[in-house]
Amino acid sequence: MDRLFLDVMLGKLTTYLRMCGYDAAYALDRGVEDDDAILELAESEDRTLLTRDVELAGRSEDAICIESLDVEDQLGELREHGFSLSLSEPARCSDCNGRLVREREGKEIPEHVPDGKRVWRCRDCGKLFWKGSHWESVEETLSEL
Numbered sequence: 001m002d003r004l005f006l007d008v009m010l011g012k013l014t015t016y017l018r019m020c021g022y023d024a025a026y027a028l029d030r031g032v033e034d035d036d037a038i039l040e041l042a043e044s045e046d047r048t049l050l051t052r053d054v055e056l057a058g059r060s061e062d063a064i065c066i067e068s069l070d071v072e073d074q075l076g077e078l079r080e081h082g083f084s085l086s087l088s089e090p091a092r093c094s095d096c097n098g099r100l101v102r103e104r105e106g107k108e109i110p111e112h113v114p115d116g117k118r119v120w121r122c123r124d125c126g127k128l129f130w131k132g133s134h135w136e137s138v139e140e141t142l143s144e145l
Contacts, residue, residue: 005042007051008033012071013078019138020084021091023047029096035059050078076145087139090120090129098124 004024006014017024025047027038035056042049042060049056049063057065064081068074079085090100100120103109109119110128117130 003045003047005038005045005047005049007038007049007053007056009052010050010066010074013050013066013074015094016071016075016085016138016142017078018092018094018097019087019090019135020142021088022083023092024097026097072141072145075142079145085142085145087135087142090131090135093122093125093127093129095127096122096125098122100129103128 002023004017004022006017006024006026008027011026011028014024014026025041025045027033027041030041032038032041035053038049038051038056039060041047042062047062049060050066051057051063052066052069054065057063064078066074066077068077075085092098093100100122103119103121113119113128113130114132117132120129121127122129
């Protein structure tokens with residue numbers, strides 16, 4: 001269950017799963033909305049499909065149908081399915097799903113990054129990440145599940 005494919009209805013959940021280290025592909029990142037294309041990509045990439053569409057879930061041999069609209073309730077459903085939902089070190093880009101690498105000490109960091117913070121960079125899109133208020137908010141949400 002480490003490789004996931006989320007349909008168009010689960011964008012916010014995608015971000016949470018990426019922050020928890022899951023390889024979470026998102027349909028809209030791939031430019032697909034059609035059920036057949038979603039199924040084809042999930043199957044060809046050997047990914048578990050996460051969807052709110054009961055019919056679509058029924059067409060896949062490896063799918064989890066998410067019932068809730070609220071992302072916190074969706075996370076609770078995934079925990080019931082055995083997903084480990086916790087944060088440690090940033091591992092995946094919340095924007096593009098690329099792998100994050102730690103920036104080397106002494107490397108010039110842009111001024112908008114708070115002083116003293118460890119910084120990670122996405123290998124694919126180049127976005128910078130650090131543990132700030134958003135990280136703390138997600139950590140709190142996950143701890144309350």
